[in-house]
Amino acid sequence: MEFTLPVYHEPDFSQAMFVHSPDVNTEQVIKDGVAPDNFHGTSMFPEYFKINGEWKLAEDSRMDCCVVIRENGKLEVIELRNLKIGDRVILGRTDHAEEGIFLHNSGFTVAEEINEKFLFRAGRSRETAFSKDYDSLYHLLLHEKEFGYIVWVMGPACAFDADSRNAMSQLICNGYAHGLLAGNALATHDLEAAYFGTALGQDIYTQESKPNGHYHHIELINRVRRSGSIRKFIDENQINNGIIASCIRREIPIVLTGSIRDDGPLPEVIADVYQGQDAMRNIIRKATTVICLATQLHTIATGNMTPCFRVVNGKVRPLYIYSVDISEFALNKLSDRGSLTATSIVTNVQDFVVMVSNGLQKIEEKPFQSCW
Helix, strand or coil: CCCCCCCECCCCCCCHHHHCCCCCEEEECCECCECCCCECCCCCCCEEEEECCEEEECCCCCCCCEEEECCCCCEEEECHHHCCCCCEEEECCCCECCCCEEECCCCECCCCCCCCCCCCCCCCCCCCCCHHHHHHHHHHHHHHHHHCCEEEEECHHHHCCHHHHHHHHHHHHCCCCCEEEECHHHHHHHHHHHHHCEECCEECCCCCECCCHHHHHHHHHHHHHHHCCHHHHHHHCCCCCCHHHHHHHHCCCEEEECCCCCCCCCCCCECCHHHHHHHHHHHHCCCCEEEEECCHHHHHHHHHCCCCEEEECCEEEECEEEEEECCHHHHHHHHHCCCCCCEEEECCHHHHHHHHHHHHHHHHCCCCCCCC
């Protein structure tokens, strides 16, 4: 199975509906963080705006934002809270060229859809066959390793199992990760596993509870805080395994965003949710493939700031997003929030990571190398 990026077909702007469409209307912001009435809210799809008779694509888009026209004519997609006095915001609530706005939701070549009105297993559930999804993902990741930017969004479950920690570390060390988004828990329990051999006090291989093991995660947090940073803690204690240490070793950017229930937290955890969201988006701006593993809130947050396309070297290509969870409810929440192009896989994320690592090694026909 050879991977080829789908070809993007932009709208035919010679059609009458585009030729006769008016230019967009705009209005300036008069109060920081407040959009004008009738502002246009963006979607996950490519959107074009007619400015001075020319249709322009808002290249770096995301859901539920405003579009601002800069003095140089560039379109910038901005969260409402980040609007500044004087910003020229595009207005309009239609998206079929009536107001100089066009939402293009059919730009990529896709197979013809089945037109049957009644189908068994049309949704994605624990009964769905995912073999083709795994094979497609393997070849996508091989492509993205060389030509893309792979971002993993991870919950703590991957750190609770020895095999999944090792597999994720191998993926990171062999070029299959370019960014990591997570919370306090993933980093805490992964470092706990590296330092104590446990996660939440249980041995990560045997699942045996250790004496006073319930202290391990807060003891770990305290020791990292004493060191002053995760990197210093890793260096001081010569940590040579796990997800976080592998990212540090390979200089993979990590964004850790906190929640109201966090212990500690670790020094690098961003406590302000909007600062955290901005930091996450700075990573997502580069992403061409996003894989979300068993973290409902981080997955939905990431999905909301991830469009279905990316402009790379002047060309529009798909942005792939995968959501993996044992809970069908958690996966459905992502699509319910508007991330309609995500591929969902219902499985244990620990097994998923191991399968992906093994599958890629089989295709590469060589074992993965360690970071150390």
